[in-house]
Amino acid sequence: MRSARFTSSVKMVAVRMQFTLYLVLLLNIYNSFVSALYFHIGETEKKCFIEEIPDETMIIGNYRTQLYDKQKEEYLPATQGLGMFVEVKDPDEKVILSRQYGSEGRFIFTSHTPGEHQICLHSNSSKFALFAGGMLRVHLDIQVGEHTNNYAEIAAKDKLTELQLRVRQLMEQVDQVQKEQNYQRYREERFRQTSESTNQRVLWWSIVQTLILVAIGFWQMRHLKSFFEAKKLV
Amino acid sequence: MLAWFLLLCAPLMFGWIRASELTFELPDNAKQCFYEDITIGTKCTLEFQVVTGGHYDVDCRLEDPDGTVLYKEMKKQYDSFTFTASRNGTFKFCFSNEFSTFTHKTVYFDFQVGDDPPLFPNENRVTALTQMESACVSIHEALKSVIDYQTHFRLREAQGRSRAEDLNTRVAFWSIGEAFILLVVSISQVLLLRSFFSDKKTTTTRVGS
Numbered sequence: 001m002r003s004a005r006f007t008s009s010v011k012m013v014a015v016r017m018q019f020t021l022y023l024v025l026l027l028n029i030y031n032s033f034v035s036a037l038y039f040h041i042g043e044t045e046k047k048c049f050i051e052e053i054p055d056e057t058m059i060i061g062n063y064r065t066q067l068y069d070k071q072k073e074e075y076l077p078a079t080q081g082l083g084m085f086v087e088v089k090d091p092d093e094k095v096i097l098s099r100q101y102g103s104e105g106r107f108i109f110t111s112h113t114p115g116e117h118q119i120c121l122h123s124n125s126s127k128f129a130l131f132a133g134g135m136l137r138v139h140l141d142i143q144v145g146e147h148t149n150n151y152a153e154i155a156a157k158d159k160l161t162e163l164q165l166r167v168r169q170l171m172e173q174v175d176q177v178q179k180e181q182n183y184q185r186y187r188e189e190r191f192r193q194t195s196e197s198t199n200q201r202v203l204w205w206s207i208v209q210t211l212i213l214v215a216i217g218f219w220q221m222r223h224l225k226s227f228f229e230a231k232k233l234v
Numbered sequence: 235m236l237a238w239f240l241l242l243c244a245p246l247m248f249g250w251i252r253a254s255e256l257t258f259e260l261p262d263n264a265k266q267c268f269y270e271d272i273t274i275g276t277k278c279t280l281e282f283q284v285v286t287g288g289h290y291d292v293d294c295r296l297e298d299p300d301g302t303v304l305y306k307e308m309k310k311q312y313d314s315f316t317f318t319a320s321r322n323g324t325f326k327f328c329f330s331n332e333f334s335t336f337t338h339k340t341v342y343f344d345f346q347v348g349d350d351p352p353l354f355p356n357e358n359r360v361t362a363l364t365q366m367e368s369a370c371v372s373i374h375e376a377l378k379s380v381i382d383y384q385t386h387f388r389l390r391e392a393q394g395r396s397r398a399e400d401l402n403t404r405v406a407f408w409s410i411g412e413a414f415i416l417l418v419v420s421i422s423q424v425l426l427l428r429s430f431f432s433d434k435k436t437t438t439t440r441v442g443s
Contacts, residue, residue, distance in 0.1 A: 037254040037345060039268045050257040050340065052388060141254060146381075151353055165353060166370040173377040180384050184391070191395045198402040205409035212413060216420040223424055231431055 036062065036141040043136060046122035053144060054183035055114045057176075060148045061086075063121065064104045064139040075137050083124045084138075091115025100124060114183045146176040255344040255385075257285065260292065260331045262338060267328040272319040272347055280305070280327060281314040281344045283389050286396045288337030293330040299323025309333070312386075342389055350378075 041047050051059060066075040067082055086107050088097035096117075097109045111117060123136055149172055155165045252270075260266055272278060284290045291309040298304055298320065305315045305327075319325070331339050363371065 036252060037256075037268050037270050039266065048259060050259070052257070052392065140256075141252070142256065162353075163364075163366055163370070166367065166374070169353060170370060170373055170377065173374070173381065177377065177380055177384065180381070180388070184384075184388065187388075187391060187395065191391070191398060194395065194398045194402050198398065198405055201402070201405050201409065205405070205413075209409070209413060209416070212416055216416065220420060220424055224427065227428060227431070233431070 036064070036139040038137050038139040040135050040137055041121075041123070043123055046120055047138070048118050048120040049140075049142065050116050050118055051142065051144060052116045053111050053114065054179040055111055057145045057179065058108065058110045058148045059117075059119075059145075060143045061107045061119065062105075062139075062141045063101075065123065066103075066137040066139075068135045068137070082136075085122050085124050087120045089118045089120070091117065114186055145179070146172045252348070253344065253346040253350070255342070257340060257342040260287075260329055260339045260341050262334045262336050263332050265328055265330040265332060266341075267326055268343075268345070269324050269326050270345065270347060271324050272322070274319055274322050276319045276348045277316065278319060278325075278348070279314065279316045279344075279346045281346075282310075282329070283312040283342045283386065285340040285342055285389050285392050287339035288334055290339075290393065292339055292341055293333065294327065295330070296325070296327040298325055342385075344385075 039047075053059070063084065063086075065082055065084055068074075069076050082103040083100050084103070084105060085100045086097065086105070087095060088107070088109055090096050090111065090113055092113065092115075096112075097107060099107070101107065119142070121138065121140075146169075149169075151165055151169060154160070154168065160168060254270075258266065280296060282292070282294055284292050289309075290311050292311075293308045294305070294310060294313070295303060295307075296305040296315065296317075300321070300323075304317055307313060327343075327345070329341050329343070331337075
């Protein structure tokens with residue numbers, strides 16, 4: 001009988017623990033979007049951010065929008081029907097992500113070419129144009145490369161000990177450093193090509209200009225000489 | 235299993251620990267402000283650098299929730315400012331390009347609030363770190379500063395490269411333009427000179443009084 005009571009109390013504790021843990025999970029999901037940097041944009045305004053990244057780098061962006069309520073004079077926590085259009089362009093101006101999300105969203109993409117990627121956000125609200133008088137509050141958080149890794153998830157999936165997880169984090173960081181250095185080499189090559197092209201152009205231009213000057217000088221003198229001879233002034 | 239996973243997620247709830255770094259374009263005569271809610275006693279760092287545009291300078295201003303200006307610099311190219319939040323509330327920092335009439339500026343900033351979140355929940359920290367673990371921590375910190383230096387180097391290189399590309403385009407346009415002007419001027423010189431001596435019909439030979 002004692003063992004029966006013991007097992008039932010253990011079961012109750014287990015149930016309560018599960019409940020608390022689910023609550024923690026829910027709160028965690030809610031809170032992970034709450035405290036990011038925010039800024040204001042107009043309703044039809046498009047805001048673009050530039051991310052210069054090496055290739056095969058993952059970017060995760062989280063955003064949350066709030067609409068200004070004129071009566072309450074504060075920002076509403078969430079608004080139905082308010083969507084944001086997210087557009088991502090790669091360095092060759094090709095669109096790699098173009099989707100509309102709700103008032104709260106998360107976009108993920110991986111770069112395939114190194115260079116400047118442009119992430120543009122604008123709201124799709126044409127019907128709100130009459131209301132808020134223009135201002136949307138956008139909470140934005142962009143994580144690049146190594147910061148996109150969710151170590152808790154990796155630890156749980158691969159069953160890593162604390163030390164193994166730390167070493168894994170170091171490996172990811174070193175990976176990012178290596179990718180950035182490769183990208184650096186590629187950029188330096190482009191820079192060198194541009195400088196050499198400028199050098200060539202200046203050289204050619206100075207030669208061509210000297211030739212033009214000399215040729216025109218000759219032509220002018222010859223033309224004027226024949227002109228004056230024809231006019232019998234010389 | 236699920237419990238362990240959730241326990242690991244728990245520290246994300248506490249201490250709004252964030253690092254936001256963004257690069258955005260600031261049009262001429264424009265001002266862009268960013269806001270963040272910070273709790274009292276958190277150590278924060280704001281670092282910014284102008285990547286492209288004009289004389290590579292921007293005005294920056296950081297205010298606390300009361301409106302007191304904590305940091306204000308005009309026409310700065312690069313700076314880093316660390317402060318501790320003296321009260322709870324929304325801190326605001328603004329970048330202004332209002333002094334410029336026609337140059338767009340690209341500005342990079344990195345706003346770090348608090349320290350990085352720990353990899354594991356603090357419940358495990360009843361014993362001190364082993365040598366291996368503290369070695370890992372110091373390597374992690376060193377790599378973080380390597381990545382930070384790389385970012386700043388990349389921005390400076392982008393600046394140099396954009397100047398070089400500008401120079402290249404300007405040289406191309408200028409050389410073509412000047413060759414063209416040379417030709418036009420020399421031909422018109424000859425024509426003008428000819429016209430001085432060809433005025434037979436309009437030469438005023440006044441006959442009479």
